[in-house]
Amino acid sequence: MNAYKNGVVAAAVLMLIASLPASAQDSSINVQCPTGPDHPNAKCIHLVAGDGMATMADDMIDPDFGGAGKKQYIFSFAEVPLPGVDGAPTEASGNYPAWVMQTGMLAANAPAPTISVDEDDELFLSLTNVGMTMRPDLFDPHTVHWHGFPEAASIFDGVPDSSVSVNMGATLTYYYNVKDAGTYMYHCHVEATEHMQMGMLGNLFVRPRQNKLPAQLLKGFAHTPWDEATKTGNRYAYNDGDGSTSYDVEVPIQMGSFDPDFHDASLNVQPLPFAGMRDRYFLLNGRGYPDTANATVLSTTDPLGTSHESQPVDSLVVADAGDRVLLRISNLNITEFYTLGSNLPMQVVALDARLLRDGAGSNMYYTTNSLTLGGGQSADVIIDTTGLAPGSTYFLYTTNLDRLANDAENFGGMMTEVRIN
Numbered sequence: 001m002n003a004y005k006n007g008v009v010a011a012a013v014l015m016l017i018a019s020l021p022a023s024a025q026d027s028s029i030n031v032q033c034p035t036g037p038d039h040p041n042a043k044c045i046h047l048v049a050g051d052g053m054a055t056m057a058d059d060m061i062d063p064d065f066g067g068a069g070k071k072q073y074i075f076s077f078a079e080v081p082l083p084g085v086d087g088a089p090t091e092a093s094g095n096y097p098a099w100v101m102q103t104g105m106l107a108a109n110a111p112a113p114t115i116s117v118d119e120d121d122e123l124f125l126s127l128t129n130v131g132m133t134m135r136p137d138l139f140d141p142h143t144v145h146w147h148g149f150p151e152a153a154s155i156f157d158g159v160p161d162s163s164v165s166v167n168m169g170a171t172l173t174y175y176y177n178v179k180d181a182g183t184y185m186y187h188c189h190v191e192a193t194e195h196m197q198m199g200m201l202g203n204l205f206v207r208p209r210q211n212k213l214p215a216q217l218l219k220g221f222a223h224t225p226w227d228e229a230t231k232t233g234n235r236y237a238y239n240d241g242d243g244s245t246s247y248d249v250e251v252p253i254q255m256g257s258f259d260p261d262f263h264d265a266s267l268n269v270q271p272l273p274f275a276g277m278r279d280r281y282f283l284l285n286g287r288g289y290p291d292t293a294n295a296t297v298l299s300t301t302d303p304l305g306t307s308h309e310s311q312p313v314d315s316l317v318v319a320d321a322g323d324r325v326l327l328r329i330s331n332l333n334i335t336e337f338y339t340l341g342s343n344l345p346m347q348v349v350a351l352d353a354r355l356l357r358d359g360a361g362s363n364m365y366y367t368t369n370s371l372t373l374g375g376g377q378s379a380d381v382i383i384d385t386t387g388l389a390p391g392s393t394y395f396l397y398t399t400n401l402d403r404l405a406n407d408a409e410n411f412g413g414m415m416t417e418v419r420i421n
């Protein structure tokens with residue numbers, strides 16, 4: 001290209017930049033959220049990636065942080081409002097990028113915010129890396145990797161070898177054209193062993209288009225479409241065609257665990273004990289029992305004195321007798337297999353986001369009292385509470401009994417309650 005052409009291209013690029021809105025021009029912290037007839041099912045989410053603190057379910061009191069429960073240093077994601085929503089500044093004000101950095105610092109959640117989308121949605125997921133406040137020596141990028149999910153393009157897969165990662169102070173908007181219903185999970189894939197042990201793990205659900213089907217009989221099952229406003233109608237885990245995955249109550253159950261020595265080494269800028277990794281806090285959705293059965297959001301005060309909602313997702317199952325409870329179970333642990341057991345029969349209708357059907361379309365569902373998943377696996381389980389006595393309580397618990405513990409304290413860990421109203 002000759003010098004004249006270079007000059008023309010440079011001028012054209014300058015004109016293009018000059019025509020962009022001020023916020024996009026001034027900052028790499030922004031969201032893309034298209035509207036209009038080309039994107040009737042667009043859904044936009046803004047996640048930040050960084051660090052934070054979470055509270056474990058033991059009685060340990062750390063003099064540096066106060067309050068009962070070991071304060072665990074984590075890396076993870078948090079959701080921040082879109083521009084102009086819920087008190088966030090508009091992009092036109094020019095204040096949104098600074099607000100995102102302020103709001104996102106030390107705001108990490110365990111687990112990462114639950115993402116639930118409908119089949120046929122277009123998801124525009126903007127990820128901003130706000131850096132690790134307690135580890136300013138780290139320059140780690142982050143990504144979002146949807147585990148086992150068909151992608152629109154490999155650049156949105158989040159595996160750093162084959163797609164781009166998001167550096168500090170930068171944003172990437174991931175695009176997903178959501179096609180297959182199921183129970184998935186997501187995590188950061190940068191330095192995956194470290195970032196996943198540190199907590200960059202979240203629940204991800206895709207709800208089937210069968211929920212929106214006009215009222216009709218599905219092989220004898222009387223279907224009415226789900227209405228989110230009135231919470232009436234039928235909902236399903238999958239496009240089953242026969243109502244066999246319908247449910248009344250939906251509960252995410254992400255099994256996991258933390259090695260406090262690894263997290264403390266990270267907070268204290270020490271060599272990380274990869275080879276000696278040994279998890280001692282056993283968790284459902286980032287909490288040990290009895291916190292798993294606490295229906296409130298858990299908050300943790302960060303080392304700078306600000307309280308953040310650190311563990312928003314409880315695992316308490318509350319149902320009326322006769323309800324069908326859908327457990328969306330996953331394991332994203334990097335070292336351990338986990339077994340979840342119950343004295344209630346659990347009907348497994350799907351594994352790894354695939355409905356259990358044989359080649360002839362017959363149901364291959366099975367009923368069990370224990371389910372074992374390795375890291376990266378998921379299962380959809382339905383518990384039918386017909387006939388259970390109102391006021392009774394049942395348990396979901398790991399049958400690896402040494403994991404019913406919060407570090408050194410027994411009678412905790414990977415367990416939660418099923419309460420019948």
Ligand SMILES: [Cu+2]
Binds near residue numbers: 075143188189190200
């Ligand atoms: Cu990461």
